[in-house]
Amino acid sequence: MSTVLILADFAGEKATKATVEIATAGAVIGEVTALVLAPVGKGAAYAATINQGPVTKVLVIESDDFTKHGVAAFADALAHVIGQTTPSAVLVASNAFGKEVAGRVAMKLKIGIITDAVEIAPDCTATQLVFGGSTTVHSKVTEGTGIITVRPNTITANFAAAMPLIENTTAPISDSSKKATITSSQPPVKGGRPELTEANIVVSGGRGTNGDFASVEAFADSLGAAVGASRAATDAGWYPHSHQVGQTGKTVSPQLYVACGISGAIQHRAGMQTSKNIVVVNKDPEAPLFELADFGVVGDLFAVLPPATEGVKARKA
Amino acid sequence: MKIAVCIKQVPDSWAEKKMIGGLLDRANVDAVLNDLDEYAVEEALRIAEAHGGNEEGGPNTVTVISMGPERATEAVRKALSMGANDAILISDAVLVGADAVVTAEVLANVIFKGEYDLVICGTESTDARMSVVPAMMSEKLGCAQLTFASKVTVDPAAKKVSITRVTEAGVDEVHGEFPCVISVVEKINEPRYPSFKGIMAAKKKTIDIRDFASTGAEFTKSWSVVIDAAPRPPRATGVVITDDGSAGQKLVDFLSEKKLI
Numbered sequence: 001m002s003t004v005l006i007l008a009d010f011a012g013e014k015a016t017k018a019t020v021e022i023a024t025a026g027a028v029i030g031e032v033t034a035l036v037l038a039p040v041g042k043g044a045a046y047a048a049t050i051n052q053g054p055v056t057k058v059l060v061i062e063s064d065d066f067t068k069h070g071v072a073a074f075a076d077a078l079a080h081v082i083g084q085t086t087p088s089a090v091l092v093a094s095n096a097f098g099k100e101v102a103g104r105v106a107m108k109l110k111i112g113i114i115t116d117a118v119e120i121a122p123d124c125t126a127t128q129l130v131f132g133g134s135t136t137v138h139s140k141v142t143e144g145t146g147i148i149t150v151r152p153n154t155i156t157a158n159f160a161a162a163m164p165l166i167e168n169t170t171a172p173i174s175d176s177s178k179k180a181t182i183t184s185s186q187p188p189v190k191g192g193r194p195e196l197t198e199a200n201i202v203v204s205g206g207r208g209t210n211g212d213f214a215s216v217e218a219f220a221d222s223l224g225a226a227v228g229a230s231r232a233a234t235d236a237g238w239y240p241h242s243h244q245v246g247q248t249g250k251t252v253s254p255q256l257y258v259a260c261g262i263s264g265a266i267q268h269r270a271g272m273q274t275s276k277n278i279v280v281v282n283k284d285p286e287a288p289l290f291e292l293a294d295f296g297v298v299g300d301l302f303a304v305l306p307p308a309t310e311g312v313k314a315r316k317a
Numbered sequence: 318m319k320i321a322v323c324i325k326q327v328p329d330s331w332a333e334k335k336m337i338g339g340l341l342d343r344a345n346v347d348a349v350l351n352d353l354d355e356y357a358v359e360e361a362l363r364i365a366e367a368h369g370g371n372e373e374g375g376p377n378t379v380t381v382i383s384m385g386p387e388r389a390t391e392a393v394r395k396a397l398s399m400g401a402n403d404a405i406l407i408s409d410a411v412l413v414g415a416d417a418v419v420t421a422e423v424l425a426n427v428i429f430k431g432e433y434d435l436v437i438c439g440t441e442s443t444d445a446r447m448s449v450v451p452a453m454m455s456e457k458l459g460c461a462q463l464t465f466a467s468k469v470t471v472d473p474a475a476k477k478v479s480i481t482r483v484t485e486a487g488v489d490e491v492h493g494e495f496p497c498v499i500s501v502v503e504k505i506n507e508p509r510y511p512s513f514k515g516i517m518a519a520k521k522k523t524i525d526i527r528d529f530a531s532t533g534a535e536f537t538k539s540w541s542v543v544i545d546a547a548p549r550p551p552r553a554t555g556v557v558i559t560d561d562g563s564a565g566q567k568l569v570d571f572l573s574e575k576k577l578i
Contacts, residue, residue, distance in 0.1 A: 011486070070489070071452060072462055096440075096448065096465055096484035103449030104456040106418055112540030113417065115447045125544060131334040131444075136549050143540035176459035180493045187487045195485065201577070223578065241504045242483075247443055248352055248503055256577045266333070277575055278552075279568065285559070292552055295571040299560025307565030315569060315578055 002030035002088035007078055007101065008050060008058075009093035012187060013042065015049040017198060018093040020157040022150045023053035025120045026091045027158070033057040033085065034164065037066045037077050047166050053157065055164045059085075065173045067185070071097060072177035075104035080171035082109060087145060089124050094149035095197075102147045112141030118154040118253075118274075132247060132270025152197050154253055196226045196243060201256045202275070204228035204245055206268070208261015208282060208301055211238040215305040216260050222312040228252065228272075230262045246271035260301040264289025281305070318368065318377045318473050318495075321433040322361045322401065323424055323454075324354040326385050326392035327444040334444065339543035340414050341444060343386070350392035353439030355508035358396045360469060360501045361437045362509075368473050371402055376473075378402045380431065384412060384423055390524055398511035398519035405431075409529035416539035417445070421453030426532045429458060434495040435478065440465060440502055451500040461493025464500040 004026035009018040019034065026032045034055045038046040043060040050058050059081060065073040078101060082090055090105070092098040094116050106113035117126035126148050128137045140146070188195075196202065203220035205213050207230065220227045229239035231246050245252055247270040257275035262268055264280070264287055272278070273292055280293040281301045290296045297304050328334050328346040335342045361379045365371040371379050381396040381404035383389055393404045407423055415423070428436055436458075441448040455462035463469075466480035476495040481488060483502055511519070529537060556571075558564060572578045 070491070071464075072455070075456065095486065097486055099448050100452035100462070100464060103417065103421075103447075103452040104462075106449075106540070107421060107453040107456040110418075110540070113447075113449065114541055115449065129549070130336075130446075130546075134334070134549060135336055135546055137336070137546040138544040139541055140544055141541045143538075146541070179459075179461035180463055180491050180497070182482075182489050182491050184490045185487060186489075188485060197485065223572075251446075256572070256575075273552075277577060278555075279571070280557075281564075281568075285557075290557055291554075293557060294552075294555035294575075295568065296555060296557035297560055297564040297568060298557060299564050303562075304560055304564045304568065308568045309565075311566050311569030312572070312578055315573060 003085065004030045004032050005082060005085060005087040005090045006032055006034050007074070007092045007098065008034045008036045009095070009098060010046065013046055013049070017157060018095070018152045019050065020053035020159060021152065021155040022091040022093055023055045024158040025150050025155045026089065027054035028120060028122050029124060030088050031056045033059055033087070035078060035081055036060045037074055038062050039067050040064050043168065050164060051162055052159045053162055054160065055162045058164045058166045060166060060168045061171050063173060065178065068182055069173070069178050069180060070182050071100045072104065072180060073173050074101045075108065076173045076177045077171040079105045079108045081169070082145060090145060090147040092147065092149045094151045099149050102149050106147050109144060111144030111147060113147050114139050114141060115149045116151045117148050118151055120148060120150070129274055132266070133274035193220065194224070194226045196228055196250050197252055199226035200254050201225035202228045202245070202252050202254045203258040203260065204230065204262060205233055205239065205260050206230035206262030207232040209233060209238065211236065213239055215302055219258070219305045219309045222309045230268050259289055260305065262289055263287045264292065318365070318435060319431065319433045320361045320365060320377060320379045321382050321428055321431060321436045322357050322379060322396065323436065323438045324358065324381055324383050324392060324396055325351045325442045326383065326389040327351045327442050336546035339546060348388060348391065350395045351439060351442045353441060353443065353503060356501050356503055356505055357437045357439045358399050358401060359506045359508040362400045363506060364435070364469065364471050368471065371400070380404065380433070382424060382427055384415070384420055387526070393524055394519050395511065397522045398515040399509055400515060403522055404524045406524055406526050407529065407532055408526055411529050411537045414539065415537065416541055417447050417449050417453060418540055419537055421450045421457060422536060423529070423532050423534045424450070425454045425457035426534045428454065430533070434476070435471070436496070436498045438498070438500045440500045451498050455498040458496065458498065461497035463491055463493050463497050466499055466501050467505050469499060469501065469505070
């Protein structure tokens with residue numbers, strides 16, 4: 001049976017949901033081996049967190065170069081393991097780090113790369129949603145083992161318990177991959193809300209908030225949702241830029257997207273129109289985003305959201 | 318310092334984009350300098366200005382490097398009108414439809430020959446959105462990758478660069494030496510508008526248009542192929558109500574009915 005190599009994605013010392021998602025995506029092609037790249041002494045602890053998803057084997061490489069040199073060191077190790085194990089495909093999480101690792105590996109091994117796949121077929125054909133989700137594209141790697149990055153939150157993860165075989169190995173890290181040195185790393189500041197690109201529900205605010213995100217945040221918190229913002233809102237300095245949803249910000253595809261006071265320029269739609277359900281609250285009945293709404297309310301967000309927040313809390317109580 | 322800024326001409330981000338025969342239709346849409354590359358041009362100019370400027374005869378030069386059809390000279394001129402010194406545009410029919418690996422291969426070859434100290438890019442283009450070319454160029458050039466920078470500090474005497482890297486994984490302080498490939502995130506700066514003087518001066522600046530063969534790049538063939546592309550069907554029309562005081566509750570009912578709460 002063919003094998004698929006995945007680069008396990010970690011947040012701190014724990015494998016992320018994205019790791020389970022890429023394992024699930026890979027399992028349609030063949031048996032999944034997860035590569036765990038950990039600091040010295042941490043390999044076993046990291047590998048132990050690969051306990052969900054269709055993973056049959058975990059390969060562990062320990063080196064302090066991973067923490068010290070980041071992307072380039074990861075790419076060296078992944079390229080080395082691809083050479084050793086000749087998988088049918090290589091899958092990586094489509095975040096900034098994963099895409100850069102995949103890019104370097106593609107360049108190093110002269111193999112094709114496809115980014116932001118939302119589905120992968122058994123013959124390794126990848127489905128992508130491009131131009132802000134307005135177009136579906138099927139692509140295939142034509143040169144060597146394909147390396148495909150998989151967009152978070154688009155594959156329905158198989159969380160079945162995994163008992164993979166764990167093996168240790170090594171990989172050389174080249175001198176040129178040690179030219180960038182990381183001297184300090186801080187995890188993202190979590191406000192107790194889920195990560196925007198991974199959240200099942202996103203509540204976003206735009207120009208209509210006039211800078212007051214309290215109602216948007218309260219509604220988001222009642223739903224356990226992440227908070228997003230339109231470019232108009234982040235440009236005005238009302239909300240941190242890291243929360244911008246849109247063409248020049250994050251692309252999200254949650255189960256539910258609630259847009260509050262966002263008119264829906266193409267710029268914004270590009271970042272959210274693949275959401276499964278879309279709710280729009282806007283005072284302006286002409287707002288273009290109503291075209292995408294499964295449920296729309298023409299009304300003032302400050303009047304609509306507070307009773308909705310109370311309603312959700314009552315429903316959950 | 319010799320600073321190179323890599324830019325791309327892209328369809329206007331407000332325009333509807335279409336695929337024709339597996340390729341993005343670039344001919345029939347308004348084309349602009351990629352939004353995110355403006356931050357790279359601005360950062361290059363600020364670094365030059367902080368260390369003696371980039372006027373003729375000064376210690377620094379800022380060269381714009383791009384690959385694309387001849388029409389891309391429009392985007393290149395915009396970067397020149399912001400204040401870059403000169404430009405190189407690699408334009409060749411064999412490069413139509415080039416993927417990220419080909420783009421990185423070609424740009425890296427031109428950069429290698431130009432012996433730049435710093436190569437500055439945006440984090441991604443607003444059309445392909447792959448975000449891989451800076452990392453690929455750094456791999457090809459065998460130099461430090463200092464990407465997703467929200468802050469760049471350069472010490473030309475020591476040939477050292479430090480950046481603050483900001484991604485969804487957190488914030489890192491990363492250091493490297495010349496030469497290196499930097500990508501900058503939006504909000505690192507506020508890109509300047511070209512002045513009238515800048516626009517006039519840009520008309521006289523040199524754009525060195527080169528063909529593929531002159532770059533010394535090894536390959537033109539993309540390593541991945543689009544099998545098919547189709548517009549997604551429009552979403553089914555939903556319900557839109559006007560708030561009469563009960564919309565909040567009706568919204569909750571909708572969420573409940575859809576089993577979202």
